[in-house]
Amino acid sequence: MKKLLSITTLLFLSISFFAVSGIAADKKTKNPSVKSAKIEVYYFHFTRRCITCNAIENETKTSIEALYPSQFKMEQITFKSINLDTKENEQLAKKCQVEGQALLIISGSKRIDLTDKGFMYAKSSQKKWRAELKKTIDPLL
Secondary structure (H helix, E strand, O other): OHHHHHHHHHHHHHHHHHHHHHHHHHHHHHOOOOOOOOEEEEEEEOOOOOHHHHHHHHHHHHHHHHHOHHHHHOOOEEEEEEEOOOHHHHHHHHHOOOOOOEEEEEEOOEEEEOHHHHHHHOOOOHHHHHHHHHHHHHHHO
């Protein structure tokens, strides 16, 4: 009797182990680790802007459209120019913790500030600026 009970218990445990292993393996194959978080690129500015400020906006949007055409078209990556002088943008500025001119890339809980690099490269070295954007956005895809 003890032998039968031991064999039954052992059989039950091994079946349970293989069932759980199969479920875990099935989840891995059905749901590979694909990052599908939306990437939002925000350029916060004021109404009055200098040449460099305009270059940051234009070069950023152009670069994103060129580097990620399908993601941009499917709105997985978006670009929005936000005027801080308008009332309607106050809530978004507060949400993004912005009080002045800024270029932010936001994906999920990640918030990356590229304002300084934008001022360094957007007007004077578009290739470097495009490389900086790519280096920042690629890991988020």
